[in-house]
Amino acid sequence: xxxxxxNINGPLVIPTRRNGTTTIFLxxxxxxxxxxxxxxxxxxxxxxxxNQQAVVDTATGAFTAVFDNTITWTTKFTIxxxxxxxxxxxxxxxxxxxxxxxxAPPPLGYxxxxxxxxxxx
Numbered sequence: 001x002x003x004x005x006x007n008i009n010g011p012l013v014i015p016t017r018r019n020g021t022t023t024i025f026l027x028x029x030x031x032x033x034x035x036x037x038x039x040x041x042x043x044x045x046x047x048x049x050x051n052q053q054a055v056v057d058t059a060t061g062a063f064t065a066v067f068d069n070t071i072t073w074t075t076k077f078t079i080x081x082x083x084x085x086x087x088x089x090x091x092x093x094x095x096x097x098x099x100x101x102x103x104a105p106p107p108l109g110y111x112x113x114x115x116x117x118x119x120x121x
Contacts, residue, residue, distance in 0.1 A: 001018050003017070004019065012056070018054070022067070023040070023047045024047075045085075049070050061103065063097075069094070070092050072089065096113050
Protein backbone atom coordinates (compact mmCIF):
# COMPACT_ATOMS: atom_id res chain seq x y z
CA UNK A 1 0.00 0.00 0.00
CA UNK A 2 1.25 3.50 -0.82
CA UNK A 3 0.52 6.48 1.43
CA UNK A 4 0.27 9.66 -0.61
CA UNK A 5 -0.74 12.11 2.13
CA UNK A 6 -0.71 12.13 5.96
CA ASN A 7 -2.10 14.69 8.41
CA ILE A 8 -1.29 14.89 12.13
CA ASN A 9 -3.62 16.38 14.72
CA GLY A 10 -2.19 15.95 18.23
CA PRO A 11 -1.98 12.19 18.89
CA LEU A 12 -4.08 11.41 15.78
CA VAL A 13 -2.26 10.30 12.65
CA ILE A 14 -4.48 10.38 9.58
CA PRO A 15 -3.07 8.85 6.40
CA THR A 16 -5.83 10.47 4.35
CA ARG A 17 -4.93 8.74 1.14
CA ARG A 18 -3.55 5.24 0.82
CA ASN A 19 -3.81 3.21 -2.37
CA GLY A 20 -3.13 -0.43 -3.03
CA THR A 21 -4.60 -3.80 -3.90
CA THR A 22 -6.45 -6.50 -2.01
CA THR A 23 -6.40 -10.22 -2.74
CA ILE A 24 -8.83 -12.61 -1.08
CA PHE A 25 -7.69 -16.24 -0.91
CA LEU A 26 -9.63 -19.47 -0.48
CA UNK A 27 -7.42 -21.16 2.10
CA UNK A 28 -8.06 -24.76 3.17
CA UNK A 29 -5.33 -24.82 5.83
CA UNK A 30 -5.19 -22.79 9.06
CA UNK A 31 -3.40 -19.42 8.94
CA UNK A 32 -1.35 -18.02 11.82
CA UNK A 33 -0.25 -14.53 12.83
CA UNK A 34 3.10 -16.12 13.72
CA UNK A 35 3.48 -16.72 9.96
CA UNK A 36 1.81 -13.77 8.16
CA UNK A 37 2.51 -15.31 4.73
CA UNK A 38 0.18 -18.18 5.69
CA UNK A 39 -2.72 -15.78 5.01
CA UNK A 40 -1.53 -15.62 1.39
CA UNK A 41 -1.62 -19.36 0.84
CA UNK A 42 -4.41 -21.04 -1.04
CA UNK A 43 -6.09 -20.00 -4.26
CA UNK A 44 -6.85 -16.33 -5.07
CA UNK A 45 -10.59 -15.81 -5.68
CA UNK A 46 -10.80 -11.99 -5.87
CA UNK A 47 -8.52 -9.00 -6.40
CA UNK A 48 -9.45 -5.35 -6.08
CA UNK A 49 -7.94 -1.90 -6.09
CA UNK A 50 -8.39 -0.01 -2.86
CA ASN A 51 -8.38 3.47 -1.42
CA GLN A 52 -8.06 3.64 2.35
CA GLN A 53 -8.58 6.29 4.99
CA ALA A 54 -7.49 5.53 8.54
CA VAL A 55 -7.28 7.35 11.85
CA VAL A 56 -4.70 6.11 14.37
CA ASP A 57 -4.59 7.39 17.96
CA THR A 58 -0.89 7.15 18.84
CA ALA A 59 -1.64 7.74 22.54
CA THR A 60 -3.91 4.70 22.90
CA GLY A 61 -3.13 2.58 19.84
CA ALA A 62 -6.79 2.58 18.76
CA PHE A 63 -7.59 2.89 15.05
CA THR A 64 -10.38 2.89 12.51
CA ALA A 65 -9.93 2.25 8.80
CA VAL A 66 -12.27 2.39 5.83
CA PHE A 67 -11.35 0.71 2.52
CA ASP A 68 -13.17 1.50 -0.74
CA ASN A 69 -12.53 -1.44 -3.08
CA THR A 70 -13.28 -1.95 -6.77
CA ILE A 71 -13.13 -5.55 -7.99
CA THR A 72 -10.59 -6.03 -10.79
CA TRP A 73 -10.76 -9.83 -11.04
CA THR A 74 -12.85 -12.63 -9.55
CA THR A 75 -13.37 -16.32 -10.19
CA LYS A 76 -15.77 -19.05 -9.14
CA PHE A 77 -14.77 -21.43 -6.34
CA THR A 78 -16.36 -24.46 -4.70
CA ILE A 79 -16.97 -25.22 -1.01
CA UNK A 80 -18.73 -28.44 0.02
CA UNK A 81 -19.93 -29.00 -3.55
CA UNK A 82 -21.50 -25.52 -3.86
CA UNK A 83 -20.19 -22.92 -6.29
CA UNK A 84 -19.60 -19.30 -5.20
CA UNK A 85 -18.26 -16.06 -6.67
CA UNK A 86 -17.48 -12.90 -4.68
CA UNK A 87 -18.95 -10.18 -6.87
CA UNK A 88 -18.17 -9.22 -10.46
CA UNK A 89 -15.43 -7.19 -12.10
CA UNK A 90 -16.18 -3.47 -11.69
CA UNK A 91 -18.40 -3.86 -8.62
CA UNK A 92 -17.45 -2.01 -5.44
CA UNK A 93 -17.48 -2.87 -1.74
CA UNK A 94 -16.51 -1.03 1.42
CA UNK A 95 -14.71 -2.60 4.37
CA UNK A 96 -14.73 -0.91 7.79
CA UNK A 97 -12.35 -2.00 10.55
CA UNK A 98 -11.79 -0.87 14.12
CA UNK A 99 -9.05 -2.13 16.37
CA UNK A 100 -6.02 -1.67 18.54
CA UNK A 101 -2.34 -1.78 17.57
CA UNK A 102 -0.24 -4.33 19.44
CA UNK A 103 2.90 -2.78 21.00
CA ALA A 104 4.72 -6.15 20.76
CA PRO A 105 3.94 -7.74 17.35
CA PRO A 106 3.15 -10.22 16.00
CA PRO A 107 0.39 -9.67 15.37
CA LEU A 108 0.63 -6.00 14.42
CA GLY A 109 -2.82 -5.40 15.88
CA TYR A 110 -6.23 -6.77 16.69
CA UNK A 111 -9.27 -5.74 14.70
CA UNK A 112 -12.80 -6.59 13.68
CA UNK A 113 -15.00 -5.27 10.95
CA UNK A 114 -17.38 -5.88 8.11
CA UNK A 115 -17.78 -5.39 4.36
CA UNK A 116 -20.83 -4.23 2.40
CA UNK A 117 -21.59 -3.56 -1.24
CA UNK A 118 -21.08 0.08 -2.21
CA UNK A 119 -21.80 2.40 -5.12
CA UNK A 120 -18.80 3.12 -7.31
CA UNK A 121 -17.44 6.64 -7.12
